[in-house]
Amino acid sequence: MNTPQNSFVQYEKDAVYKVIFSRRDVRAKFLDKKIPGNILARILNAAHHAPSVGFSQPWDFILVGDLKIRERIKQSFLEEFQKSVRMIESDQERKHKYTSLKLEGILESSMNICITYDPERFGPFVLGRTSISETGVYSVCCAIQNLWLAARAEGLGMGWVSIISNSKIREILEIPEHVSPIAYLCIGYVSEFEETPDLERSGWLPRLNLEDVVCYEKWRVRKSEKWAEARDEIARTDFNKVVK
Numbered sequence: 001m002n003t004p005q006n007s008f009v010q011y012e013k014d015a016v017y018k019v020i021f022s023r024r025d026v027r028a029k030f031l032d033k034k035i036p037g038n039i040l041a042r043i044l045n046a047a048h049h050a051p052s053v054g055f056s057q058p059w060d061f062i063l064v065g066d067l068k069i070r071e072r073i074k075q076s077f078l079e080e081f082q083k084s085v086r087m088i089e090s091d092q093e094r095k096h097k098y099t100s101l102k103l104e105g106i107l108e109s110s111m112n113i114c115i116t117y118d119p120e121r122f123g124p125f126v127l128g129r130t131s132i133s134e135t136g137v138y139s140v141c142c143a144i145q146n147l148w149l150a151a152r153a154e155g156l157g158m159g160w161v162s163i164i165s166n167s168k169i170r171e172i173l174e175i176p177e178h179v180s181p182i183a184y185l186c187i188g189y190v191s192e193f194e195e196t197p198d199l200e201r202s203g204w205l206p207r208l209n210l211e212d213v214v215c216y217e218k219w220r221v222r223k224s225e226k227w228a229e230a231r232d233e234i235a236r237t238d239f240n241k242v243v244k
């Protein structure tokens, strides 16, 4: 179809919103099915085309298939999980709910990916990173989100496991001192994607209303005549129901 370079036709817009709203953090229901090399290359390329401060592209993607390595990572999860349980020891109800959640799929997924941040890439002077050093890590997070969305479009579930020791990951995956592990991800084909986040369904936390997180002109200013039209639309929008 012939469309101007700067515009998306309706079905293309629909596809963008569909992938955004149907993406889930997935840690269960993985299938015993390998991710073909061409699909893996495609989603990694999507990640690699994320925005990055000064075009520094400070990421590396460590593909982890070896079960022995994954078992060591899982051990770190178990240790960190026990530490986190101790933090809510006094609240039995919360503890019960927390311990009933499935918070990782390290061994059941088809493979894992560790995404790292290298502050020395094209450095030390990185355009745009001169005032806010965290922009390097933000860039890696943009790559992670691209990967997450591309994976969803390919029917691959992806889950971020952060209840894990970065120093253990560094040691196990032989990551040098100056490089930081940013995300440890479980990825693979799944039998189904849930419509809403697991933490929402289990009653851990609700999704906030959009209108409660949008401010007008200044921090936490929720009322503004100037923004009335957008504000009314925002109040009416139920983003949970945008895409089925």
Ligand SMILES: Cc1cc2nc3c(=O)[nH]c(=O)nc-3n(C[C@H](O)[C@H](O)[C@H](O)COP(=O)(O)O)c2cc1C
Binding pocket: 023, 024, 025, 026, 027, 102, 103, 104, 160, 161, 162, 163, 196, 197, 198, 199, 200
């Ligand atoms: C930085 C980051 C770390 C996360 N770490 C974990 C984790 O360790 N275990 C887990 O079950 N979910 C983890 N999640 C997933 C969130 O719980 C999930 O994104 C959120 O509940 C919303 O659900 P959704 O991604 O399906 O929309 C993490 C997400 C992010 C962005």
